[in-house]
Structure formats: C-alpha cells, structure tokens
Amino acid sequence: MSEIVQTKPNWLKTWGWPLFFILPCFLGLLVFTYIPVLMSFGLSFSYWNLLGKPVFVGLENYQAVLGDPLFWKTLQNTLVFVAGSVALEILLALSAALLLSRAMRGIGIFRTIFFLPVITPMVSVALVWGWLYDPRYGPLNALIGLFGVEPISWLYDPQWAMFSIILLRVWKDMGYNMVILLAGLQGIPTHLYESASLDGAGAIQRFFRITLPMLSPTLFFVTTVSLINAFQAFDSVYLLTQGGPENSTQVVVFWLFQNAFQFYKVGPASAIAYILFIIILAITMIQWWLRKKWVYNEADA
Amino acid sequence: MKLTPKLFWMVTLICGALAMMGPFWVMLSTSLMTQAQVFKFPPDLFPNPIQWGNYARVFQQAPMLQYFFNSVIVASVTTLGQVFLCAMAAYGFSRLHFPHKNLFFLVFLVTMMIPPQVNIVPLFFVMKTFHWVDTYAGLIVPGLFGAFGVFLLRQWFNALPKELEEAAYMDGCNPFQVFWRVALPLAMPALVALGIFVFISSWNSFMWPLIITQSEALRTLPVGIAALKSSYRDVTDWSILMAASTVSIVPIVLVFLMGQRQFIQGILQGGVKE
Numbered sequence: 001m002s003e004i005v006q007t008k009p010n011w012l013k014t015w016g017w018p019l020f021f022i023l024p025c026f027l028g029l030l031v032f033t034y035i036p037v038l039m040s041f042g043l044s045f046s047y048w049n050l051l052g053k054p055v056f057v058g059l060e061n062y063q064a065v066l067g068d069p070l071f072w073k074t075l076q077n078t079l080v081f082v083a084g085s086v087a088l089e090i091l092l093a094l095s096a097a098l099l100l101s102r103a104m105r106g107i108g109i110f111r112t113i114f115f116l117p118v119i120t121p122m123v124s125v126a127l128v129w130g131w132l133y134d135p136r137y138g139p140l141n142a143l144i145g146l147f148g149v150e151p152i153s154w155l156y157d158p159q160w161a162m163f164s165i166i167l168l169r170v171w172k173d174m175g176y177n178m179v180i181l182l183a184g185l186q187g188i189p190t191h192l193y194e195s196a197s198l199d200g201a202g203a204i205q206r207f208f209r210i211t212l213p214m215l216s217p218t219l220f221f222v223t224t225v226s227l228i229n230a231f232q233a234f235d236s237v238y239l240l241t242q243g244g245p246e247n248s249t250q251v252v253v254f255w256l257f258q259n260a261f262q263f264y265k266v267g268p269a270s271a272i273a274y275i276l277f278i279i280i281l282a283i284t285m286i287q288w289w290l291r292k293k294w295v296y297n298e299a300d301a
Numbered sequence: 302m303k304l305t306p307k308l309f310w311m312v313t314l315i316c317g318a319l320a321m322m323g324p325f326w327v328m329l330s331t332s333l334m335t336q337a338q339v340f341k342f343p344p345d346l347f348p349n350p351i352q353w354g355n356y357a358r359v360f361q362q363a364p365m366l367q368y369f370f371n372s373v374i375v376a377s378v379t380t381l382g383q384v385f386l387c388a389m390a391a392y393g394f395s396r397l398h399f400p401h402k403n404l405f406f407l408v409f410l411v412t413m414m415i416p417p418q419v420n421i422v423p424l425f426f427v428m429k430t431f432h433w434v435d436t437y438a439g440l441i442v443p444g445l446f447g448a449f450g451v452f453l454l455r456q457w458f459n460a461l462p463k464e465l466e467e468a469a470y471m472d473g474c475n476p477f478q479v480f481w482r483v484a485l486p487l488a489m490p491a492l493v494a495l496g497i498f499v500f501i502s503s504w505n506s507f508m509w510p511l512i513i514t515q516s517e518a519l520r521t522l523p524v525g526i527a528a529l530k531s532s533y534r535d536v537t538d539w540s541i542l543m544a545a546s547t548v549s550i551v552p553i554v555l556v557f558l559m560g561q562r563q564f565i566q567g568i569l570q571g572g573v574k575e
Contacts, residue, residue: 014399017397017476017477018393018399020476021390021392021393021397021476021477021480022390022393024386024389024390025386025409025446026390026405026408026409028386029408029412029446029448031427032420032424032427032443032446033420033446034412035423036420036423036424036427037415037419037420037423039423039427040419040422040423043422043423096317099313099314100314102310110314110318111565112561113318113321113322114318115557115561115565116322116554116557117321119501119557120505120554121504121522121523121549121550121553122505122523123522123523123527124328124526124546124547124549124550125324127526127530127543127545128324128325128327128543128546129324131539131542131543132327134539136342137340137342142343142344145343171324175321176568179565179569180568228416231416232416232417232418234418234508238507238508238527239530253418256421256422257508260425261425261512266422273418273422276416276418277415277416281414284414
C-alpha cells in the first residue's frame with residue numbers, strides 16, 4: 001500500500017514542477033502568438049468573407065497584392081521612411097552621445113530630457129506635431145519664418161508629408177538610441193585613448209580607429225532595432241495623414257490595417273502581413289551575417 | 302567671452318535639449334490658451350490669460366475619467382500579470398532541469414522575432430471566438446505573455462547565487478515556495494525594470510486597443526484622444542487636444558522619473574549584453 005502512495009508516476013516527477021512554472025506562459029504564447037501566426041499563414045492563401053468558411057485560393061492574394069501599383073508605392077514609401085528615419089536617428093543619437101560623454105556635469109539631466117519623448121505615448125506626440133505642423137497657425141512655420149523661410153504645408157503637401165512624419169519619428173526615438181550608444185561609449189576603456197594620444201593620434205584618428213570599432217556592436221544593435229521598429233510604424237500615419245495626401249505617406253502597416261479592418265479584405269491583409277514578416281526576418285538574418293563579418297570582436301584581435 | 306571648443310559643444314548640447322523640450326512646451330502652453338490666442342500668428346510663447354478651464358472642458362467633452370480609469374486598469378493588470386508569468390517561466394528555465402530545456406527556451410525566444418502586426422488580424426478572430434471583443438479581457442489577456450521578459454529575468458536568475466535557495470530546500474520548501482520567498486525578492490530590481498517597461502508600453506499602445514474596443518466605455522486614453530481628434534470637423538480645438546495629451550502624459554512621466562535608473566539599466570541589459 002505504502003509503495004503505491006509513495007511512487008508518483010514517473011512523468012509527473014520529471015515534468016510536474018517545470019510544467020507548473022512554464023506552462024502558463026507557454027500556453028499564452030501558443031494561443032496568442034503561434035496559433036495566430038499559423039492562421040495568418042493559412043488566411044494569406046484563402047478567400048474569406050468573414051461569414052462562411054475560408055476558401056483556399058492558392059497564390060491569388062499574393063498576386064493581387066503584388067499586382068497592385070499601390071503596393072509598390074507603399075513599399076517605396078516605407079523604405080524611404082525607414083531609411084530616412086533610421087539614418088537621421090542614429091546620426092543624431094551618436095552625435096548627442098559623443099557630446100554627452102565628454103560633458104563633465106549634467107549627463108543625468110540631459111539624458112532624461114532626450115529620453116522623455118521615448119516614453120511619451122505616440123498618440124500625444126502625433127497630436128502635438130500635428131499642431132506644430134499646422135500650415136496656417138502652426139508654431140513650426142512661425143519658427144522657420146524667423147529665418148525668412150516661406151511657410152510650408154507640411155502634412156498637406158505630398159512633397160513634404162513623408163519628411164514631416166520622419167522628423168516626428170526622429171524626435172521621438174532618438175533618445176532611445178542615444179542612451180544605448182552612450183552606455184556603449186562609456187564602456188570603452190580610457191587607457192586605449194591615453195595610449196593613442198601618447199602615440200600622437202589626433203581626435204579624428206582616435207574616433208575612427210578606437211571609438212567606431214569599439215562601438216560597432218552597439219551601433220549594430222541600435223540600427224537593427226530601429227530598422228525593425230520603423231517597418232512597424234502605424235500610429236502617426238493613422239492620426240495625422242491616413243496615408244495621404246496622394247498616398248504619399250501610405251506605409252505597410254497602415255495599409256495592412258486598412259485592408260483588414262476598413263475594407264474587410266482578410267486574405268490580402270494576411271498576405272501583406274506575411275510580406276512584412278519576410279522583410280523583417282530578412283533584415284534580422286542579414287544583420288546576423290554582417291555582424292559576424294564586420295563587427296570588431298575582442299576575441300578575434 | 303572666448304568661444305572655446307568646450308563652450309561651443311555645451312551650447313550645441315543645450316540647443317539640442319531645447320529642441321527636444323520644445324514640443325512639450327508647446328503642448329503645455331497651448332493647453333492653457335484661449336481659442337483666440339491659439340489662432341494667433343505668429344504664436345505666443347506663454348498663455349495669457351491662463352485658461353485652467355480647458356482641463357475642465359476636456360473632462361466635459363469626452364469621458365476622459367473613464368478613459369483614464371481604463372488605461373490605469375489595463376496597464377496595471379498587464380504589468381502585474383506579465384511580470385509574474387515571465388518570472389515564473391524565467392525561474393523554470395533558469396533553475397529546474399527537464400528534457401529538451403534549450404529547445405523549449407528557443408520556442409519562447411522565436412516569438413520575439415514575430416512582429417505583432419503579423420498576428421493582429423487572426424488574433425482579432427481568436428478574440429471573437431472567445432467572445433472577448435470589446436471587453437477588458439480582450440484588452441488585457443493577449444498582453445500578459447512576453448518572451449522578452451522571460452529572457453531578461455532568466456539572465457538575472459542565472460546570475461543569482463544558489464546557496465540561499467539550497468538552504469530553503471533544506472528547510473523543506475517546495476520549488477514554488479523557494480521561488481516566491483527567496484528568488485523573487487532577490488530579483489526585485491529586475492522585476493521593477495521589466496515592470497516599468499511593460500507599464501509604459503501598455504499605457505502607450507494604440508493599434509490593439511483601437512481594434513479590440515468598440516464601445517466608448519472601454520477606450521483607453523490613446524484611443525479616446527484619437528477619437529476626440531477625429532470628432533472635430535472643420536476647426537480643430539487644439540487647446541482641448543493639448544490638454545488631453547498632457548493628461549495622458551503626466552502619469553507615464555511620473556512612473557518613468559520614479560524608476561528611471563532601473564528602467565535604463567533594464568534597457569541596457571536587454572540590449573547591449575545580449
């Protein structure tokens with residue numbers, strides 16, 4: 001009798017506590033991530049009017065999306081947005097981090113100021129910038145007017161709308177990159193600079209020979225994160241331009257949203273989702289590959 | 302005064318900081334202006350006279366208190382739930398032994414590579430089958446699970462010394478008691494960092510609450526403010542919108558300022574030290 005009570009089933013001994021700790025989170029990811037990803041994959045090959053059962057249509061959705069001139073326009077806009085905002089963000093963040101790393105006092109307060117936009121809700125940010133960009137009364141036109149520049153229609157001008165969305169994004173995200181780059185800069189051992197100075201290296205040489213190589217892992221990290229985030233931009237376009245004027249700010253995620261929740265075209269929306277997924281996956285892969293090739297690694301030296 | 306390089310860099314830095322603060326100033330000062338002063342060009346820097354009444358009008362024009370309450374509920378429950386669930390899983394992966402542990406961990410990590418927008422359409426239909434569309438459950442439950450937190454906290458648990466936990470096992474504690482009484486208190490700094498991170502992203506999230514809520518009574522602040530903006534047809538009432546934006550920013554700035562140190566530590570741990 002005591003034997004039966006004593007011996008728990010073998011699987012319970014091995015799996016009991018691990019399941020207790022890990023299963024809740026695992027089930028959540030299964031139901032809210034893995035299953036939807038598979039459903040999305042299935043829907044991208046289906047026609048579904050939301051009432052009956054989805055019907056398999058092969059590559060029709062992908063053909064429809066890729067054959068739509070608006071898709072190519074959207075992709076082009078997204079690439080301009082991503083390249084423009086990431087390049088500006090990293091450049092400004094690196095400059096600010098370099099300046100701050102030299103400052104003796106006030107690092108904390110500057111870091112807080114630069115970081116505040118990062119934690120601010122994008123909806124509030126977009127509204128303020130919508131007001132700043134107001135073509136008639138907006139403070140930004142008043143500001144450039146001080147320098148004698150003619151007023152710009154910003155969000156209402158197809159020539160300027162995308163630039164306006166990029167500028168807003170750079171302002172909001174720069175601080176995140178700056179904080180990480182600043183930590184990277186502070187992690188570079190000072191003796192490297194000291195010995196370089198003794199050898200007669202100038203400031204520019206020190207930057208290209210020491211700072212940039214030592215910072216390359218951090219730079220790679222912030223670039224990848226910014227690229228992936230930029231592809232997912234939605235809030236500012238939804239609030240300020242709805243993709244306009246003349247589709248000049250139509251980007252992938254907003255188009256996906258419109259297809260799914262405004263036009264109820266679930267199949268094409270899923271195809272767009274998978275195209276976005278593949279693009280982001282490709283960036284991650286390329287990043288890993290380039291990282292092995294380019295990034296300065298102390299272990300190799 | 303001589304223009305030394307150092308002075309030059311300091312001035313540049315201060316100009317940059319002013320540019321970063323500019324939009325916040327415009328938000329605050331516009332939120333306190335009369336309609337007439339808002340539509341003055343070139344605009345004034347300071348509100349005169351100060352219109353505190355704009356804040357009262359925001360709460361009259363839209364159910365802002367309800368939005369605010371919803372945001373607080375959703376962000377708090379999401380934060381507590383996600384931190385707890387992540388800590389459980391992280392502890393399991395860090396301390397327990399079971400077959401194919403690394404494979405299971407990889408299954409967790411892979412989800413970090415899936416952009417949430419890829420899931421959003423089918424996730425909506427999952428919610429529909431659960432009858433969770435336009436409910437708090439629909440707003441909260443999908444946000445309770447995150448692989449990033451598991452990853453972050455597992456690193457933290459791995460770095461903790463095992464001696465204290467072994468002593469607790471000697472005293473007859475079971476694994477959950479050891480986790481709850483010994484490991485969790487030691488992991489508090491990491492839990493706080495993750496908590497602030499989750500709270501901020503939940504408070505700020507827009508696309509999912511926009512999709513999953515239909516009735517006004519369930520809107521979170523971002524969705525409510527967006528609806529307020531699109532309710533203006535010809536003339537946008539900017540002072541009201543700026544007041545609403547200020548209301549939505551204040552709590553998050555307070556949370557950030559209180560936990561800034563841990564939060565930035567957390568970002569750096571998740572980032573640089575991969």
